[in-house]
Amino acid sequence: MSAAETADRPADPRPARTVNDARSFAGAEGALATLCRSGVLDAADLHITQRLARLCGEPVGEVAQVGAALAVRAVRYGSTCLAVSRVAEIVGPWAETVSPDLPAPEELIRALTDSALVRGAGTGPLRPLVLASSADGPLLYLRKYFRQEQLIREALMAREQTRPDVDPAAVTEAVDDVFGPAEAGSVDLQRVAAQMAAVSWTLVVAGGPGTGKTYTVARILSVLDRLGGGSVRIGLCAPTGRAAAQLQAAVSADAAAPASVHAVTVHSLLGWRPGSTPRYGRGNKLPYDVVVVDETSMLSMTAMSRLLDAVRPDTRVILVGDPHQLASVEAGAVLADLVDREGGIAPLPLPEGIGSAVPAGLADRDRVERGVVTLQRGHRFGGGIAEVAGAINRGDADAVVALVTDPDLTEVSLVSPDELDGVRADVAAWGAAMSSAGALGDAPAALDALDAHRVLCAHRDGSWGVQGWSRRVVDWLAEGDTDSGHGRSPAMGSSSPGGVWAASPTAHPGEPLLVTANDRQTATFNGDSGVVIRSGNTLEVVFRRGTEIRRLHPTRLADVVPLYAMTIHRSQGSQFDGVTVVLPPEGSELLTRELLYTAVTRARRHVRIVGSADVLAAAVRRRVQRASGLRSPVAVTTP
Numbered sequence: 001m002s003a004a005e006t007a008d009r010p011a012d013p014r015p016a017r018t019v020n021d022a023r024s025f026a027g028a029e030g031a032l033a034t035l036c037r038s039g040v041l042d043a044a045d046l047h048i049t050q051r052l053a054r055l056c057g058e059p060v061g062e063v064a065q066v067g068a069a070l071a072v073r074a075v076r077y078g079s080t081c082l083a084v085s086r087v088a089e090i091v092g093p094w095a096e097t098v099s100p101d102l103p104a105p106e107e108l109i110r111a112l113t114d115s116a117l118v119r120g121a122g123t124g125p126l127r128p129l130v131l132a133s134s135a136d137g138p139l140l141y142l143r144k145y146f147r148q149e150q151l152i153r154e155a156l157m158a159r160e161q162t163r164p165d166v167d168p169a170a171v172t173e174a175v176d177d178v179f180g181p182a183e184a185g186s187v188d189l190q191r192v193a194a195q196m197a198a199v200s201w202t203l204v205v206a207g208g209p210g211t212g213k214t215y216t217v218a219r220i221l222s223v224l225d226r227l228g229g230g231s232v233r234i235g236l237c238a239p240t241g242r243a244a245a246q247l248q249a250a251v252s253a254d255a256a257a258p259a260s261v262h263a264v265t266v267h268s269l270l271g272w273r274p275g276s277t278p279r280y281g282r283g284n285k286l287p288y289d290v291v292v293v294d295e296t297s298m299l300s301m302t303a304m305s306r307l308l309d310a311v312r313p314d315t316r317v318i319l320v321g322d323p324h325q326l327a328s329v330e331a332g333a334v335l336a337d338l339v340d341r342e343g344g345i346a347p348l349p350l351p352e353g354i355g356s357a358v359p360a361g362l363a364d365r366d367r368v369e370r371g372v373v374t375l376q377r378g379h380r381f382g383g384g385i386a387e388v389a390g391a392i393n394r395g396d397a398d399a400v401v402a403l404v405t406d407p408d409l410t411e412v413s414l415v416s417p418d419e420l421d422g423v424r425a426d427v428a429a430w431g432a433a434m435s436s437a438g439a440l441g442d443a444p445a446a447l448d449a450l451d452a453h454r455v456l457c458a459h460r461d462g463s464w465g466v467q468g469w470s471r472r473v474v475d476w477l478a479e480g481d482t483d484s485g486h487g488r489s490p491a492m493g494s495s496s497p498g499g500v501w502a503a504s505p506t507a508h509p510g511e512p513l514l515v516t517a518n519d520r521q522t523a524t525f526n527g528d529s530g531v532v533i534r535s536g537n538t539l540e541v542v543f544r545r546g547t548e549i550r551r552l553h554p555t556r557l558a559d560v561v562p563l564y565a566m567t568i569h570r571s572q573g574s575q576f577d578g579v580t581v582v583l584p585p586e587g588s589e590l591l592t593r594e595l596l597y598t599a600v601t602r603a604r605r606h607v608r609i610v611g612s613a614d615v616l617a618a619a620v621r622r623r624v625q626r627a628s629g630l631r632s633p634v635a636v637t638t639p
């Protein structure tokens with residue numbers, strides 16, 4: 001099955017073309033027309049391609065236009081380039097209608113190499129496409145994305161040419177001070193990460209949820225602060241407002257982290273407003289000695305290139321995240337690419353004293369020397385969930401099905417969509433606990449109840465999506481307890497500008513809410529969840545951020561919806577005691593290994609998967625593989 005470029009799509013598989021769509025494909029002929037009519041390309045892919053062809057000053061043949069259009073499409077699906085040798089795979093689901101007309105990879109390369117799109121025209125300098133060779137075969141880029149990727153490649157390579165000048169004995173002393181003395185005979189990857197941070201300009205700290213990434217970062221910052229004499233300037237950032245707020249809360253609560261660090265979004269750090277050029281960049285470098293990016297898996301390639309352009313060569317950059325999670329909604333999967341990176345120049349030897357501290361028998365030693373430390377030990381959830389998550393990551397569908405159907409593994413289970421009694425009981429307990437804590441005005445208990453269970457769906461719409469399951473949950477709650485008021489809010493299912501309670505007298509204590517947009521004034525962010533509680537004669541909405549509980553008057557919240565189920569995408573960055581993951585009844589293009597992994601790892605104690613073993617196995621096998629040239633060296637093959 002085609003990878004990713006079909007799998008990592010923002011919506012369900014597209015419907016058949018309408019008459020209007022057909023009109024918007026005017027000017028497409030031959031294979032280009034077939035690709036449009038079949039749904040492989042959409043109108044925007046075609047229009048961008050036609051525009052590029054017009055601007056490059058010479059007629060462009062149909063085959064080269066097909067290549068260009070597929071490269072435009074690749075970016076739309078999250079890749080940074082088109083892996084030309086994989087075009088047959090990419091059009092796989094449409095093979096019957098498309099394959100007879102689809103040019104072979106060699107034909108595409110020939111046509112592109114001869115085309116003004118790649119080699120340029122005599123009349124002008126515009127060469128919008130770049131062809132490069134790589135270990136994954138020929139790659140075709142839109143020039144803008146090639147430049148960004150090249151910038152990342154060159155920046156990382158330059159940063160690998162030297163190591164920070166530190167005294168290894170001082171590093172060992174600082175690490176011992178922060179982590180305590182090393183235990184003989186055991187490998188502590190968190191310590192290794194701190195040692196590597198001291199001697200590398202770039203470090204990746206990877207790991208699943210609860211493996212101690214934030215814990216490690218707090219200690220790395222403390223080690224670096226000690227090495228810098230207590231005057232190290234630290235820039236902490238994350239791709240989204242919510243991730244930045246959570247990072248801030250976690251770091252502030254950790255006594256090991258240097259005081260007064262302030263986490264912001266990557267965009268804020270760079271002084272980058274929508275539609276403008278970032279304030280910090282090549283000519284105006286960021287003033288930090290250390291820059292930490294959390295949740296790097298969500299960072300787009302464009303943002304990563306801007307960030308690396310803006311850091312000084314002697315700024316340590318620490319990229320933190322889970323490479324198996326869903327990638328950015330924009331093009332690029334930079335964290336996963338950096339973790340998988342192979343080839344290129346050999347890493348510089350580690351300084352005496354540090355090299356010996358990185359155990360020789362470490363399975364990942366090669367990667368560690370390249371500055372990638374993957375934390376393995378889970379500190380948060382049970383072994384069963386970690387086992388299933390590991391099998392999902394390996395793509396071992398049989399093992400996943402065996403684990404979730406093993407009656408001895410109580411942490412994870414698979415239930416048929418016809419046997420929902422267990423889910424219903426959990427939902428009823430969840431609603432009842434929120435209602436009673438909400439009625440009592442007990443904010444901590446209401447928030448504990450809120451996070452005790454969550455229904456996660458792959459889809460937004462339809463009976464197996466958030467829409468259908470929200471109604472189901474509301475019905476269950478209403479049947480179980482006529483006093484609770486669950487689901488009575490007229491704002492159900494839609495955001496309600498102006499404050500939901502201004503218009504709704506039916507909001508009730510115990511009602512769970514989801515924030516759907518960032519609001520700096522209330523410090524609430526898209527994806528935050530809160531719960532309504534009674535407060536004297538009025539109501540409050542309470543949110544938890546780290547150990548702090550925030551209380552807001554309902555009218556201050558404009559963009560909230562009742563929360564009875566949420567998409568897996570939205571749940572990124574959150575964890576709940578128990579999770580019910582709803583699979584669609586038929587295999588869905590949206591349901592991929594990465595989505596399933598993200599869903600399962602939202603749970604701290606128990607995961608129940610609603611669906612069939614076949615759909616589950618299909619999801620494990622369907623992988624998002626974003627094409628990119630960051631995993632191995634690339635060489636431009638055309639001028």
Ligand SMILES: Nc1ncnc2c1ncn2[C@@H]1O[C@H](COP(=O)(O)OP(=O)(O)OP(=O)(O)O)[C@@H](O)[C@H]1O
Nearest residue numbers: 190207208209210211212213214215216379380575
């Ligand atoms: N070495 C350790 N010793 C004791 N507690 C630890 C250690 N490492 C992590 N923890 C604890 O385990 C929990 C999870 O750690 P942390 O939040 O750093 O994980 P994470 O990888 O950042 O998780 P997430 O990706 O979900 O944010 C925290 O309570 C943390 O304090």
